[in-house]
Amino acid sequence: MRQSRLLLPTLREVPAEADSASHAWLLRAGYIRQLAAGVYTYLPLGRRVLRKLEQIVREEMDRAGAQELLLPALQPAELWRESGRYSRYGAELMRLNDRHGREFVLGPTHEEAITSLVKGEVHSYRKLPVSVYQIQTKFRDERRPRFGLLRGREFLMKDAYSFDADWAGLDVSYSLMYQAYRNIMERCQLDYRAVDADSGTIGGEGGSHEFIVFAGIGEDVVAACDHCDYAANIEKASSSHSVNTPPLPGGAALEKMHTPEVHTIEELTQFLQVPPEQLIKTLIYVLDGKQPVAVVVRGDHEVNELKVQAYVGAESIELADPVTVEQATGAPPGFAGPLGLKIPILLDRDVSTLREGIAGANERDYHLRHVSPARDIVTSHIGDFRNVVDGETCPNCQAGKLKLSRGIEVGHIFKLGTKYSQMLGASYLDRNGKQQDIIMGCYGIGISRLLSAVVEQHYDERGIVWPAALAPYRVHIIPVSVKDRQQIELAEQLYEQLARKGIEVLLDDREERPGIKFNDADLIGIPNRIIIGKTAEHGVIEFIKRGKAEVEKITVEEALSRFAPPLQ
Amino acid sequence: MRQSRLLLPTLREVPAEADSASHAWLLRAGYIRQLAAGVYTYLPLGRRVLRKLEQIVREEMDRAGAQELLLPALQPAELWRESGRYSRYGAELMRLNDRHGREFVLGPTHEEAITSLVKGEVHSYRKLPVSVYQIQTKFRDERRPRFGLLRGREFLMKDAYSFDADWAGLDVSYSLMYQAYRNIMERCQLDYRAVDADSGTIGGEGGSHEFIVFAGIGEDVVAACDHCDYAANIEKASSSHSVNTPPLPGGAALEKMHTPEVHTIEELTQFLQVPPEQLIKTLIYVLDGKQPVAVVVRGDHEVNELKVQAYVGAESIELADPVTVEQATGAPPGFAGPLGLKIPILLDRDVSTLREGIAGANERDYHLRHVSPARDIVTSHIGDFRNVVDGETCPNCQAGKLKLSRGIEVGHIFKLGTKYSQMLGASYLDRNGKQQDIIMGCYGIGISRLLSAVVEQHYDERGIVWPAALAPYRVHIIPVSVKDRQQIELAEQLYEQLARKGIEVLLDDREERPGIKFNDADLIGIPNRIIIGKTAEHGVIEFIKRGKAEVEKITVEEALSRFAPPLQ
Structure with a gap:
């Protein structure tokens, strides 16, 4: 190609709209241009790189035995009502009416469409397993589109779906995809980890992995072992619990302290001149919009809401508002404590093994010292309710230390199980003529996001430094x-x-x-x-x-x- | 590929929904499935053929010097308001609001988006010419989706746009595309004609060509010479006008005939036992919603509304309703005639050269015989206002005969000129530092439509017979x-x-x-x-x-x- 003829507008300055390194370089080097918030044009160089990424993904999908097809972007709203996601997906789902007033959505993902197709065409165990994929433009009305292609509203995605007769089959399909994703990451020369992840709103019963590309701007935090291959999203990561300090009941007697206008852990450590790990933090949450609970963690730890939610089996969890806090504890926010509460108490195991600590007194402007959890906190709910922190011991090998890093989720694979096949009625007849639900997996990778993620890891102070396999020209x-x-x-x-x-x-x-x-x-x-x-x-x-x-x-x-x- | 693993559901019976040969075969042979009216899934075999078509189109675009890019499907409504097409495009344009209530459209075509891009990035003659293309899913809310992929609401299209400094440059860009389109047609083994066409709603000043694939179900009619390479859409085709029978004024005197309840040309030929070519047909039209005119053609001819519209320079034309007919002629529909009318009369040249004929009397239940147009019809508007008919003489070589055939429009190329660049403000500085409008061309080919068109021409009584270059497997x-x-x-x-x-x-x-x-x-x-x-x-x-x-x-x-x- 002759550069004089190429539509390749480079920019000398960093555009004001750029909010990440990849966004800035892709704009400056003439790869992309914005048409609307989160909606981009791929200029010729950008299109070339995108096609190379598509090709790598396609080859790895084919090698994993998946078949390419193409589902429509326009989907009848009816299908989404059947799966229950029409309302649950919320404002991210783009909706429109056709000229006859019929409701449609623009597919942000295609579980409904593919399950409905397979339901119509696959009826016997002899047609299973089958895996399909597509490379297609998706639409999600993100509340805050940002980082250029990383969080866009119209983006290119590869989504794949597997259909098996049983869970053992799903395990095979899943591991083929897992390997394909590893191959894709490596062919793109990405520093990444496949991490154990929460299944989030897509749901499913069988676990999932995220493929996280390390980058400072990443919105995900990964805990990875420096010794074995354990890695998990912080939403799911746990650490090895040391029981070297067993709880010692007894000790000094409880003592009330006047702590006027001291509401936060930070204020408390300053006021009392104690390290935060000696403090006991009590947060009031509301489950499923109605049930208040107290979650108790050490002052230097953060509550992990997903762990709490999983423990109690709630659909939703949110921090209580001040009124609810006052109703539950008898004090304004800032003075909650685990003693004498009438609501259920979830006690993090690292509090349960504290010899003693300082907690809120459930009374305005007062805290309690010499709180001995084993002696003073009455609950049968002791568990892991917090985020891991840097340097903790790996729960897998019990030898390495966990290291926390930020990263970008470029891929996510799920063992869906029968969630969609049950709801949409996709079943098959087994060898004995018995009707069974089809067991599904789904596997997504953001191709346009991959493009940005590669740039986040491959640039210097002068511009992009493409891995050979992705460069627009050699x-x-x-x-x-x-x-x-x-x-x-x-x-x-x-x-x-x-x-x-x-x-x-x-x-x-x-x-x-x-x-x-x-x-x-x-x-x-x-x-x-x-x-x-x-x-x-x-x-x-x-x-x-x-x-x-x-x-x-x-x-x-x-x-x-x-x-x-x-x-x- | 092992067929036992392929998602390839064949059907024994012709599905009820199939309304054309290609539609039936693509459904039966497991290439496509419908998700909603005019919205299809491409199953693995269909996806493979589609990709081969994409590749052929891509290679020919690259060879013509066009650069691939990718514009968004989501486009701000504002852009369409600027070009004036937001309202003009009508119900075919799919519209939606984002979560903030901002209006968007789903691109049915991309003149606005590309012109706006080029406006921002190309400012000098040194960056011209430039041609770009994309292969992308388009959305058009067709009133009557039908024939499977032929008239769909979501479809795959290649659209290309050329930008030149002058009209001579556009001629070069256009002819490169014309040749690329011919190559695509030939590589797909299609029996087709490139025909002179009307520019329709896309507009443009410089003419256009349609690529029509012959097929009985086609919605376009082509007049092609059997001797030279003249071919035109019937909307535009003309014939060589023979002046062998000059008008002879005089003859027998006008005579009123009682023709009770005889309204149509067919009824009149039966009632009077004369051939339709001796009848004079008068139709009342309304231009731009207000101006009534009479268009007069021979009884065996059909009015060509586009020719009438082009002659008078009207934005719109429609047949008058019965009330307007009665106001204009003094008689109910069926008895209009060109004598004594107070509205403008457009006389087809083949009526003007009639020695005499039979016309409506502008009086209920009466016609006139011995009407001599040269003597009796008062108008200065004589021209070609009708469709050509099979067997007429070619207007180009004056030797061959025109043959009418039905076909499917798979491609359409336009010399747009400055229509969009003026409206959206895309200009460049010429060698002398003077601001000039960029001269544009646009070039579309329906890739999914091509797929169906190929099947319309390549099947036998047992199924599809793929050309080697397009077969899903060899x-x-x-x-x-x-x-x-x-x-x-x-x-x-x-x-x-x-x-x-x-x-x-x-x-x-x-x-x-x-x-x-x-x-x-x-x-x-x-x-x-x-x-x-x-x-x-x-x-x-x-x-x-x-x-x-x-x-x-x-x-x-x-x-x-x-x-x-x-x-x-």
């Missing part, structure tokens, strides 16, 4: 001066010869100053650069790898021999 | 009995060897009766079939081309040698 030829006949002739010759070998080459044939050309080349990030300058008359050119400092002086023949035609 | 291997060890082993061996050469093979490894397998194979339509039956023990197999009767007995080695690996 070679970038830059004649320093296109007015120099020897330079441009040599450049054209090399361009033709490489192109004839099937190699993707971009030729910067623009009449621009060398500084502008080199800056643009750095921004764009093509891995192999050939600079044709004054030494062209001796047949010598410069070869540079993007991201490396070394400049090699080589002959044209050498340059040609470095690039083998692409395989296949 | 070779179909059918062991007659999978329980026969020799047969299945030979089949597996051949399957592996062909697959290893990169050849797309489908192996029918199902435990089904031979009749079912052969019926399914005929339905699916893979071009090369290898049947492995009783002679397998001697290493002999049967080779059949789909659509041909001959059965060849060949050895396994011969079978292998017939299929070279794919190029590239």
Whole structure:
């Protein structure tokens, strides 16, 4: 491709709208442009990278035995009512009416559509298992679209679905997909972890894994062991519970302290000059909109609401408002404590093993000291109700330490089980002629999100540094001066010869100053650069790898021999 | 691919919903399924063919120098208001609101989005010309979705746009696209014509061509010369006007005839026992919702409303209602005639050269005979206001005859000129620093429609007969009995060897009766079939081309040698 003809508008400045490194580079290097909040155009370079990602994903899906199909984006609202998600999905689901007033949604995901299809076409165990996938534009009306392609409202996704006769079959389908996802991550040269995850709103009975790409702007936090391969989303991660300090009942007697206007753990540590791990924090939650409970964790720990929710089996959980707190504890927020409460108390195991601590007195402006949980807190609900923290012991190997890192969720795979097949009535006849629910799995990867995630991990101070497998072009030829006949002739010759070998080459044939050309080349990030300058008359050119400092002086023949035609 | 694992549900009966041959075959052979009216799922076989079509289109676009990008489906309504199409597009435009109540449309086409992009990024003649294309799902809320993929509400389309500095540049861009479209049609083995066409609602000043694939169910009618390469949509086609019978004024005097309850041309020919070409038909139209006119054509001809509209320069044209007819003519519908009218009269040239004819008398139950147009009809508006008919002389070569055929419009290319660039403000600075409007072209081809159009031309009484370039698989291997060890082993061996050469093979490894397998194979339509039956023990197999009767007995080695690996 001749750069003079390419729609490749680079920007000198970081655009004001950019809120992450990948967003800024993709805008500046002319890969994407925004049309509306969270809605992007892929310019030619962006489209090329996207197609390479599509191809990698497609190859790995095919290798995993999944078949490509294409479901519609427009789906009758009726189908979503049947699954119960029409209302549950909330404002993220984009809705519209057709000219006859019939209600439709724009698919944010396709469990309903595929289950309904399979229900109509698969009726016997002889047609199972079957796995299908599609690469398709999805729509989700995010409340806060941001980070460019990372959290968009229209985005490209690969979603796959497996259908099995039994759970053992699902395990096989799931592990094929798990491996395919690992292959995709590795082919994209991503530093990532496959982490044990919560199944969230998609639901399902059999567990799930997220594929998290490490990045500072990531909205997910992962706890990963530095010794074994344990890794889990913090929503789900646990640590090995040390029982080295068994609870010691007795000790000093309870004592009330006046703590005027001291509401928070931070204020309390300052006021009393004690470390937060000696404090006992009591939070009042409301379950399913009606049942108040007290969750008690150490002052240096954070409540994990999903663990609480899973423990009690609630559909929803939210922090109580001040009125409810006062009703439950007899005091305004800031003075709740686990003693004498009439509501259920969920006690984190790390509080239960405290020798003693300081807790709220359930009375305005008072706390209690010498609280001995084993002696003073009356509850039968002791468990793991908190987030793990950096440096805790791995629950799997009991040897390594957990390290917390931020990351971007690019993929999520689920063992759905029979959630959708039951609701939509997708069943099959087994060998004995008995009707059975089909066992499902679903597997999603954000292809446009992957594009941004790769850039988050592959840039330097001058621009993008593409992994070879994803670069929009493989070679970038830059004649320093296109007015120099020897330079441009040599450049054209090399361009033709490489192109004839099937190699993707971009030729910067623009009449621009060398500084502008080199800056643009750095921004764009093509891995192999050939600079044709004054030494062209001796047949010598410069070869540079993007991201490396070394400049090699080589002959044209050498340059040609470095690039083998692409395989296949 | 193993057929036992493929999601390929074939149907024995023609489904009731099928309203065309391609629709019926694509449903029966398991290529597509309907999710809602005009909204289809592509099953694995359908997806494969669609991808082959995409690839052909992509290659031809690249060869024509266009760059692939991807614009969003979600577009702010504001953009459509700017171009004036938000209201003009009518009910076909799908509209929705986001969670904040902002209005969006789902792109049925992308002139607005691309013009707005180019406006922001291209400002100098040095960046022109540039041509871009995308392959994308489009949405149009058709009033009457039908014929399966032919007239759908969600469909796959390739749309391309060219941007030039001047009209000469547009001519070059346009002819590159014209040639690319011809290449696509030929690679799909379609019997088609590129026809001169009306620009319709997309508009534009510079003319357009439709690519029409001949098919009996087609909604377009093409007039094509049997001698030269003239071809035009009937909306635009004209014929050579013969002036062999100059108008002869005078003759017999006008005579009023009683024609009770005779309203139509058909009734009149029966009642008077005269051929329709001796009748003069007068239709009352209303232009732009207010101006009534009379259009006068021969009894055997049909008014061409677009020609009338173009002649008078009206935005809209519709047949007058009975009240307006009575106001304009003084008689109820059925008795209008061109004599004595107070409204403008548009006289078709073939009426103007009639020696005499029979016309309505503008009086209930009366007609006039011996009407001599040259003598009796007062108008200065004589022109071509009718559709051409089969067998007329070609207006181009004046030698051949025009033949009318029905066809499916699969592509349409337009010289838009400055219609959109003016409205949306896309301009550039020319060599002299002067601001100029960018000159645009747009070029669309329906990829999913192409799929159906190919099937309309490639089937026999047993199923689809794919052109080799589009078949979902190249070779179909059918062991007659999978329980026969020799047969299945030979089949597996051949399957592996062909697959290893990169050849797309489908192996029918199902435990089904031979009749079912052969019926399914005929339905699916893979071009090369290898049947492995009783002679397998001697290493002999049967080779059949789909659509041909001959059965060849060949050895396994011969079978292998017939299929070279794919190029590239």
